[in-house]
Amino acid sequence: MSSTEATTAQSFADLGLSASLLKTLTDIGYETPSPIQAECIPILLQGRDLIGQAQTGTGKTAAFALPLMEQIDVKVTRPQALVLTPTRELAIQVAEALQSYAKNLPGFHVLPIYGGQSYTIQLKQLARGAHIVVGTPGRVMDHIERKTLNLDHLKTMVLDEADEMLRMGFIDDVEWILERTPAQHQTALFSATMPEQIRRVAQKYLVEPREIKIKSATTTVAAIRQVYWQVSGMHKLDALTRILEVEDNFDAAIIFVRTKNATVELADKLSARGYAAAALNGDLNQQMRERVIEQLKSGALDIVVATDVAARGIDVPRVSHVVNYDIPYDTEAYVHRIGRTGRAGRTGNAILFVAPREVSMLRSIERATRSPIAPLTLPSRADVTNKRVTDFKASVAEVLNAEGLDFFSNIVSQIAEEQNVSAEEVAAALAMMLQKGKPLQIPGEDPAPPRPMPAGDGRRPGGFGERERKPRTEERGDNRPRFDDRAGKPRFEGGGDSRPRFEDKPRRAVTASSEMIRYRIDVGRDHGVQVKDIVGAIANEAGIESRFIGRIGLYDESSTVELPAGMPAEAANALKRTRVRGVPINMRPDEGRPDDGGERKFDGERKFKKKPATH
Numbered sequence: 096m097s098s099t100e101a102t103t104a105q106s107f108a109d110l111g112l113s114a115s116l117l118k119t120l121t122d123i124g125y126e127t128p129s130p131i132q133a134e135c136i137p138i139l140l141q142g143r144d145l146i147g148q149a150q151t152g153t154g155k156t157a158a159f160a161l162p163l164m165e166q167i168d169v170k171v172t173r174p175q176a177l178v179l180t181p182t183r184e185l186a187i188q189v190a191e192a193l194q195s196y197a198k199n200l201p202g203f204h205v206l207p208i209y210g211g212q213s214y215t216i217q218l219k220q221l222a223r224g225a226h227i228v229v230g231t232p233g234r235v236m237d238h239i240e241r242k243t244l245n246l247d248h249l250k251t252m253v254l255d256e257a258d259e260m261l262r263m264g265f266i267d268d269v270e271w272i273l274e275r276t277p278a279q280h281q282t283a284l285f286s287a288t289m290p291e292q293i294r295r296v297a298q299k300y301l302v303e304p305r306e307i308k309i310k311s312a313t314t315t316v317a318a319i320r321q322v323y324w325q326v327s328g329m330h331k332l333d334a335l336t337r338i339l340e341v342e343d344n345f346d347a348a349i350i351f352v353r354t355k356n357a358t359v360e361l362a363d364k365l366s367a368r369g370y371a372a373a374a375l376n377g378d379l380n381q382q383m384r385e386r387v388i389e390q391l392k393s394g395a396l397d398i399v400v401a402t403d404v405a406a407r408g409i410d411v412p413r414v415s416h417v418v419n420y421d422i423p424y425d426t427e428a429y430v431h432r433i434g435r436t437g438r439a440g441r442t443g444n445a446i447l448f449v450a451p452r453e454v455s456m457l458r459s460i461e462r463a464t465r466s467p468i469a470p471l472t473l474p475s476r477a478d479v480t481n482k483r484v485t486d487f488k489a490s491v492a493e494v495l496n497a498e499g500l501d502f503f504s505n506i507v508s509q510i511a512e513e514q515n516v517s518a519e520e521v522a523a524a525l526a527m528m529l530q531k532g533k534p535l536q537i538p539g540e541d542p543a544p545p546r547p548m549p550a551g552d553g554r555r556p557g558g559f560g561e562r563e564r565k566p567r568t569e570e571r572g573d574n575r576p577r578f579d580d581r582a583g584k585p586r587f588e589g590g591g592d593s594r595p596r597f598e599d600k601p602r603r604a605v606t607a608s609s610e611m612i613r614y615r616i617d618v619g620r621d622h623g624v625q626v627k628d629i630v631g632a633i634a635n636e637a638g639i640e641s642r643f644i645g646r647i648g649l650y651d652e653s654s655t656v657e658l659p660a661g662m663p664a665e666a667a668n669a670l671k672r673t674r675v676r677g678v679p680i681n682m683r684p685d686e687g688r689p690d691d692g693g694e695r696k697f698d699g700e701r702k703f704k705k706k707p708a709t710h
């Protein structure tokens with residue numbers, strides 16, 4: 096088995112994907128393959144078995160999903176690929192990804208199957224004929240046993256997040272399934288880590304697999320101040336403009352996002368807010384690209400919003416800031432990105448936006464660059480106002496030294512006399528007129544301080560001082576009585592990963608036989624918690640088999656879990672003490688909200704006003 100390091104990015108076309116799939120990728124806005132995609136796609140297209148190891152968020156889904164799409168024969172209405180995922184949440188996500196890549200493949204049908212969802216619905220859908228089934232091990236086993244899932248036409252089997260399946264105790268189920276798949280088929284195993292047991296499964300069931308491991312290269316970055324902002328409480332765009340406005344020595348910035356579409360969107364929004372901004376992406380021809388860079392050099396543009404490829408090699412000394420608006424796929428890309436600043440002997444600034452689920456990438460970057468990245472405190476409204484006032488004073492002072500003020504002094508005297516006011520009042524009125532275009536005070540509220548970041552690898556690296564740790568207790572006291580809309584409603588942020596996460600549609604069919612009770616727990620997305628963490632904790636602590644765990648609703652600061660009625664006292668007690676990511680979950684019945692089935696909207700007020708006391 097050989098392991099390969101990330102090579103420089105190629106284009107999707109180089110990887111051997113078909114024209115129709117390439118078109119879909121263009122539509123979606125994927126510009127270049129991520130390293131794991133560049134390595135794995137050609138191998139999977141050859142039909143070989145594969146072990147792919149790369150961190151979370153590096154694009155592993157598309158690495159197997161795109162080759163899968165190439166194999167599917169839409170005319171054969173039998174499952175041709177089976178993807179196993181540890182949780183129903185991931186099953187849904189992967190199914191959604193597959194569906195989006197099937198845009199130009201009419202008649203394609205992907206079916207997620209998972210515990211908790213009604214069998215009736217699943218049976219109907221299976222009978223209708225799905226080309227790809229994505230499921231959790233338990234439910235897939237059930238269907239194989241009931242002979243409702245026929246694997247005779249299976250060409251490819253994918254084990255996604257294999258280490259997670261192991262961690263959640265599904266490995267026997269996975270093996271059981273692997274033993275029942277046809278002899279002739281391709282198997283791909285993806286995992287963020289490679290524990291011994293996963294290696295053993297790979298050795299037993301994969302045939303001469305190619306092994307791809309995306310390593311994080313270690314590099315040092317000099318002369319660049321690196322900070323990160325934990326995305327919370329405020330839209331990324333608002334945070335960005337606040338930060339840029341208050342940053343000292345801001346001259347010009349390159350802002351990195353993941354997709355071409357995002358470059359255009361963000362550049363437009365920044366332009367609307369008065370910045371001289373433009374997009375730089377692979378759609379621009381060489382001439383247009385050079386023009387943008389020229390404008391950035393000359394000062395006609397102050398901000399360029401770019402994808403990784405498009406910004407490669409840009410050397411513009413006045414770039415004082417690099418903003419990683421979307422976190423990069425790997426540490427290497429990070430190093431390339433921030434290398435666009437701190438050029439020609441100047442000091443550069445690198446700002447990284449990190450969503451809770453991306454903490455582990457932040458930690459890898461710190462390790463790879465051997466430099467701690469300090470948390471950035473978001474400038475408050477007062478900070479922004481102060482900065483604007485200072486700038487305003489400076490520009491007035493500049494004009495005071497200019498020639499030809501006499502004419503205007505005269506007018507001011509006249510106004511003062513005619514209106515019977517002081518010259519100071521006239522000056523104030525003029526200042527007010529002047530700032531109409533750009534008010535000195537910004538409207539709105541400051542968000543609550545972010546919750547402390549969970550240390551990705553269970554270890555707190557340097558740079559986490561008292562200030563970082565304190566907010567947890569403060570926030571609790573602060574939040575409970577209020578539950579304002581920020582606490583209650585799911586936030587919608589640019590990244591698209593902050594929708595409330597619900598598992599599935601209402602499960603009336605199941606609740607008819609087994610009554611479910613909804614509980615509320617005190618951990619949510621802001622704690623960096625994912626559905627699988629909750630399922631894992633409950634399965635482990637209360638000994639409830641994961642398939643009996645009902646719908647989970649993931650919100651910012653809390654979550655809901657449905658569990659079968661009649662839970663033994665022992666299990667209930669265990670759950671009271673359970674912690675997820677170090678936070679006590681304090682599970683209690685969620686009496687505040689009647690079980691209204693699969694409501695996806697979330698009315699924060701209605702929900703939280705009647706919230707039972709929690710102490």
Ligand code: ADP
Binds near residue numbers: 129354
């Ligand atoms: P992983 O499975 O490795 O944790 P995902 O497959 O969930 O990562 O991908 C993370 C995010 O990156 C998703 O939002 C996905 O749409 C996006 N993404 C993946 N590949 C690309 C690409 N080539 N270009 C742009 N965005 C991508």
Ligand code: MG
Binds near residue numbers: 152155255
């Ligand atoms: Mg994944």
